[in-house]
Amino acid sequence: MHFSFKYSFKPRFSDIDKYGIAHHSKYFCWFEDARYYxxxxxxxxxxxxxxxxxxxxxxxKADYKKSIVFENTYVILVKVIIDKFKAASKFxxxxxxxxxxxLFATGYTEHxxxxxxxxxxxxxxxxxxxxxxxx
Amino acid sequence: xxxxxxEVCEMIxxxxxxxxxxxxxxxxxxxxxxxxxKEEKGLGLDSVDTLExxxxxxxxxxxxxxxxxxxxxxxxxxxxxxxxxKI
Numbered sequence: 001m002h003f004s005f006k007y008s009f010k011p012r013f014s015d016i017d018k019y020g021i022a023h024h025s026k027y028f029c030w031f032e033d034a035r036y037y038x039x040x041x042x043x044x045x046x047x048x049x050x051x052x053x054x055x056x057x058x059x060x061k062a063d064y065k066k067s068i069v070f071e072n073t074y075v076i077l078v079k080v081i082i083d084k085f086k087a088a089s090k091f092x093x094x095x096x097x098x099x100x101x102x103l104f105a106t107g108y109t110e111h112x113x114x115x116x117x118x119x120x121x122x123x124x125x126x127x128x129x130x131x132x133x134x135x
Numbered sequence: 136x137x138x139x140x141x142e143v144c145e146m147i148x149x150x151x152x153x154x155x156x157x158x159x160x161x162x163x164x165x166x167x168x169x170x171x172x173k174e175e176k177g178l179g180l181d182s183v184d185t186l187e188x189x190x191x192x193x194x195x196x197x198x199x200x201x202x203x204x205x206x207x208x209x210x211x212x213x214x215x216x217x218x219x220x221k222i
Contacts, residue, residue, distance in 0.1 A: 058183050085194040087186030112183060120182050122189050122200055 002081050003132065005042055007034035008098070010073045021067035027105055028060065031093050034076045035109070043131040053125060054118075055111040058088055062107035073098055082124055082132065088112050089124060139222075143215045146195055150187040151180070163211045188214065196222055 009030055017023040039045045068074065077100070079092040088110040095105040113121040113128075144158045167184075169177025185208055189200045192214075198221045200207070207217040 085190045087183055087190050112186060119202075120186065122186065122202065123193075 002079060004077060004079045005038060007037045007076045007078060008073055009033060009076065011068055011070055013070060016070050021069055024062070024064065027062045027064070027068075027095070027107065028109075030076060030095065031060075031062075031091070031107060031109060034078050034093065035091055038078065038080070043128075045128075045131060049127060052116055053128075054114045054116060055089070056114060057109050058112055059110040060108065062105055064105050066102065066104045068095070068104050074104065075100060080132075082129070084124060139219055140215045142195075143192075143218055144211055146191045147188055147211060147214070150191045151184050161211065163215070165210055167208055167210060192218060198222070 011022050011026070015022050015026045015029075039050060075096050075098055077094040077096060081090040081092070083089075089112075090108055090110050092108045093106065094103060096103055113124060115121065140163070141158050144161055144163070147153075148156055148158070148161070166177045167180045170179050188208070192198050192200060196218055198218065200217075204217065207213050
């Protein structure tokens with residue numbers, strides 16, 4: 001099951017390092033912001049469910065193409081890949097300018113699902129599938 | 136070696152990326168989660184590898200593994216036995 005969405009952001013002053021560009025670590029924070037935007041705003045998963053379901057990262061990557069600077073607003077194009085025959089769910093990210101003409105970075109995170117107790121879930125929870133089907 | 140045993144083993148090797156191993160070289164009684172130490176007793180798998188095997192069994196045999204079935208993850212023989220009993 002694949003689907004895509006967009007999340008826009010503007011770097012904060014504190015995101016910028018001494019070189020005048022966004023620090024490499026911030027890209028993963030923006031990836032995370034985009035994921036939470038998906039869960040809370042697009043899928044409208046309740047805080048209750050979010051507190052009970054954890055999605056720890058088991059793998060991540062970022063490829064930096066162009067430097068991100070303070071003044072501009074950017075968009076993250078996110079592709080979600082959830083496959084019941086795969087162990088992990090994958091989020092793929094592309095950071096672009098608002099016109100989606102210039103690519104600044106690509107990356108991905110891979111997640112498994114656990115209960116809040118840390119117990120690994122053997123399958124993606126049904127309520128998540130049900131929400132995604134409605135999009 | 137039975138066809139099913141070979142098939143399950145190949146699925147596990149493919150899913151977990153053991154490209155340099157063949158089914159003939161695998162110790163079917165080796166503990167899945169024990170480290171691959173100097174004596175090479177364990178397979179050194181982790182919990183995410185378990186999920187790969189769970190997904191593989193579901194895809195190949197349409198068998199859903201639940202939390203109550205976790206005892207099958209002792210070695211490859213116990214997984215094969217579980218699949219054999221379910222199909």
